[in-house]
Amino acid sequence: MKPGYGRPLDIRHGRIDMSHGGGGRAMAQLIEQLFMAELDNPYLAQGSDGALLPEVAGRLVVATDSHVVSPLFFPGGDIGCLAVHGTLNDVAMMGARPLYLTAAFILEEGFPLSDLQRIVSSMARASRETGVPVVAGDTKVVERGKGDGVFISTTGVGVVAEGVTLSGHTARPGDKILLSGTIGDHGMAILSQREGLSFDAPIVSDTAALHELVATMLGTGAQIRVLRDPTRGGLATALNEIASQSGVGMLLEEAAIPVSAAVSAACEFLGLDPLYVANEGKLIAICAAGHADRLLDAMRAHPLGQAAAIIGEVVEDDHAFVQMKTRLGGYRMVDWLAGEQLPRIC
Amino acid sequence: MKFVDEFRDGQLAQAIAAHIAREARPERRYRLMEFCGGHTHAISRYGLADLLPTNVRMIHGPGCPVCVLPIGRIDQAIHLAREQGVILCTYGDAMRIPASGGASLLRARTQGANVRMVYSIEDALKIARDHPQQEVVFLAIGFETTTPPTAAAILQAAAEGLDNFSILCNHVLTPAAMHAILAAEGGVSLDGFVGPAHVSTVIGSQPYEVFAKDYRKPVVIAGFEPLDVMQAILMLIRQVNEGRAAVENEFTRAVTKVGNPKAQALVDAVFEPRDVFEWRGLGILPRSALKLRTQYAAFDAELKFGVGYQAVPDHKGCECAAILRGEKHPQDCKIFGTACTPDTPVGACMVSSEGACAAHYSYGRFRTSRGGEAA
Numbered sequence: 001m002k003p004g005y006g007r008p009l010d011i012r013h014g015r016i017d018m019s020h021g022g023g024g025r026a027m028a029q030l031i032e033q034l035f036m037a038e039l040d041n042p043y044l045a046q047g048s049d050g051a052l053l054p055e056v057a058g059r060l061v062v063a064t065d066s067h068v069v070s071p072l073f074f075p076g077g078d079i080g081c082l083a084v085h086g087t088l089n090d091v092a093m094m095g096a097r098p099l100y101l102t103a104a105f106i107l108e109e110g111f112p113l114s115d116l117q118r119i120v121s122s123m124a125r126a127s128r129e130t131g132v133p134v135v136a137g138d139t140k141v142v143e144r145g146k147g148d149g150v151f152i153s154t155t156g157v158g159v160v161a162e163g164v165t166l167s168g169h170t171a172r173p174g175d176k177i178l179l180s181g182t183i184g185d186h187g188m189a190i191l192s193q194r195e196g197l198s199f200d201a202p203i204v205s206d207t208a209a210l211h212e213l214v215a216t217m218l219g220t221g222a223q224i225r226v227l228r229d230p231t232r233g234g235l236a237t238a239l240n241e242i243a244s245q246s247g248v249g250m251l252l253e254e255a256a257i258p259v260s261a262a263v264s265a266a267c268e269f270l271g272l273d274p275l276y277v278a279n280e281g282k283l284i285a286i287c288a289a290g291h292a293d294r295l296l297d298a299m300r301a302h303p304l305g306q307a308a309a310i311i312g313e314v315v316e317d318d319h320a321f322v323q324m325k326t327r328l329g330g331y332r333m334v335d336w337l338a339g340e341q342l343p344r345i346c
Numbered sequence: 347m348k349f350v351d352e353f354r355d356g357q358l359a360q361a362i363a364a365h366i367a368r369e370a371r372p373e374r375r376y377r378l379m380e381f382c383g384g385h386t387h388a389i390s391r392y393g394l395a396d397l398l399p400t401n402v403r404m405i406h407g408p409g410c411p412v413c414v415l416p417i418g419r420i421d422q423a424i425h426l427a428r429e430q431g432v433i434l435c436t437y438g439d440a441m442r443i444p445a446s447g448g449a450s451l452l453r454a455r456t457q458g459a460n461v462r463m464v465y466s467i468e469d470a471l472k473i474a475r476d477h478p479q480q481e482v483v484f485l486a487i488g489f490e491t492t493t494p495p496t497a498a499a500i501l502q503a504a505a506e507g508l509d510n511f512s513i514l515c516n517h518v519l520t521p522a523a524m525h526a527i528l529a530a531e532g533g534v535s536l537d538g539f540v541g542p543a544h545v546s547t548v549i550g551s552q553p554y555e556v557f558a559k560d561y562r563k564p565v566v567i568a569g570f571e572p573l574d575v576m577q578a579i580l581m582l583i584r585q586v587n588e589g590r591a592a593v594e595n596e597f598t599r600a601v602t603k604v605g606n607p608k609a610q611a612l613v614d615a616v617f618e619p620r621d622v623f624e625w626r627g628l629g630i631l632p633r634s635a636l637k638l639r640t641q642y643a644a645f646d647a648e649l650k651f652g653v654g655y656q657a658v659p660d661h662k663g664c665e666c667a668a669i670l671r672g673e674k675h676p677q678d679c680k681i682f683g684t685a686c687t688p689d690t691p692v693g694a695c696m697v698s699s700e701g702a703c704a705a706h707y708s709y710g711r712f713r714t715s716r717g718g719e720a721a
């Protein structure tokens with residue numbers, strides 16, 4: 001039996017108030033008329049404290065990620081689809097097929113319901129497109145001034161096929177380093193929006209779910225040792241993590257690293273290095289040298305890997321330095337990021 | 347906005363490098379100082395040292411605004427934020443400069459002081475407008491490039507009657523620093539300067555004539571693109587080989603002899619030279635920095651809050667001073683890369699990406715950690 005709410009939720013003009021997190025009727029109404037209406041699936045519809053899921057065969061992967069991006073809506077996406085893609089990608093980088101997601105929302109008092117609906121609907125669209133349902137959720141409300149509109153934490157569960165073992169510890173000297181496309185698009189889309197920069201062609205976030213690209217790559221049978229999505233801290237940070245986990249060095253070729261003209265110009269203007277700027281729809285693959293070309297062809301044949309490139313190789317180095325041959329022919333290090341990180345990028 | 351890669355063409359760089367290799371005489375050394383942190387950064391980021399023969403050495407100069415600020419100046423800013431309760435606005439880099447007793451503006455912020463990172467003085471003006479009940483102080487730093495915007499902001503604040511706004515003025519002058527380096531007894535021996543680009547668009551090339559005439563040092567003004575730097579190095583080598591000392595301009599795109607008279611007039615209307623100013627590394631130099639003219643004294647945070655300047659010696663192990671004078675390399679410092687890293691800077695040269703230590707740490711340390719030739 002449905003509780004009687006009196007009036008339906010006024011999504012057009014309504015705003016979040018403390019009662020939406022209070023556990024009472026207002027909260028039940030918000031969940032039913034906004035969240036459930038958008039994210040509808042049989043697991044969520046169970047309406048219990050947790051979702052009971054069918055048996056799964058294989059090793060499980062769990063990943064969790066919080067999203068605090070500002071602005072909430074940016075060219076190419078919003079916090080809703082970002083919260084789906086970000087966590088799915090973490091699951092996918094383990095070589096897993098993502099199965100389920102959960103989502104927890106922290107809402108600020110006064111947040112417009114219309115914006116919330118846009119976000120949840122974008123999340124639902126991303127969930128449908130990727131075939132991964134949001135099976136459980138939670139909402140909390142904090143007083144005005146204690147949040148920034150909305151924060152979303154998502155957790156993803158996936159299953160890894162037999163024989164697939166990916167780990168940041170297994171890169172070996174001689175391996176090739178592949179990148180699935182241009183770098184810096186997400187971070188610069190956010191930043192140019194924040195800084196009010198405009199370009200001939202607007203910079204659009206690359207936010208996307210990578211699990212199908214990963215499945216394609218794994219399907220080639222190429223010996224892939226590491227997959228990683230270079231999000232916060234960008235390509236440079238992800239490569240340094242892998243280098244130090246595997247105890248190897250890396251040698252990159254600057255000219256081979258794809259960067260769009262607009263991102264390059266925006267970075268120049270703001271004094272940033274695209275190597276350190278966040279991505280939300282790109283991956284790095286480290287693979288045995290002999291299989292690199294085959295893997296590259298498969299990546300390029302996939303819509304999310306059209307601009308894929310081999311950007312360097314793993315070398316022996318006790319210091320685990322990532323080095324790069326610059327466009328000018330000199331060499332430099334590509335170090336860990338130091339100092340003020342660009343805040344609130346994802 | 348224009349795509350910048352046209353300036354970074356690898357083949358052109360190789361062609362200039364080939365000229366340099368041909369023209370640099372093997373029997374002599376060429377010791378060239380790049381004055382600006384912007385050049386230091388370009389040299390390190392593009393690995394330009396690898397394109398030069400071993401007898402052509404680049405020596406980092408003091409042209410990094412964050413690096414030349416002595417501890418006492420940061421102490422003043424921290425004092426204002428902590429004790430006087432002002433909203434202290436500053437650029438990101440300045441927040442991490444180590445001050446007395448392990449303090450920094452960043453640390454003061456974590457302890458509750460109201461320190462805000464801004465991208466420009468405009469942002470600070472806006473904060474002052476938005477918080478009329480609170481005092482807002484902008485930590486103004488930089489060479490001649492950043493001075494005109496500060497001057498414009500002061501005029502703007504005066505016009506608006508924004509009396510809760512003031513600046514801690516640390517604007518410094520390039521020629522004074524070059525003088526100090528050349529005049530130092532037993533200082534670094536140099537064969538020429540790569541001169542600043544952006545600074546020179548404001549002050550012009552004229553102020554460098556004295557270095558060519560009196561000190562017989564060639565100066566080539568160069569842009570910050572790596573090819574600009576390579577071209578300037580080639581031009582300096584040619585001058586040295588020909589026994590000439592002249593001010594030449596590689597950066598013809600923007601620099602003229604007289605600079606930008608409008609910007610100069612703006613600065614002159616608002617600022618006047620300080621009698622003396624203490625620089626990190628270079629010591630106390632006469633007429634080497636600016637302060638607000640008396641008619642704008644109301645916007646001078648030093649006067650407004652009565653914060654006097656107290657000189658404070660550098661950290662014991664830190665070699666920043668000698669590095670800023672071009673006398674030592676970052677790797678000569680005993681705590682480089684151990685106690686002092688970009689994450690835990692002990693000296694100012696490790697803070698800004700334009701600082702010699704930070705540039706060497708972030709881009710070049712793979713050379714020296716193998717015992718190879720330093721960049």
Ligand code: SF4
Nearest residue numbers: 665666679686693703
């Ligand atoms: S390494 Fe650190 S302490 Fe040493 S000179 Fe450089 S900045 Fe100063």
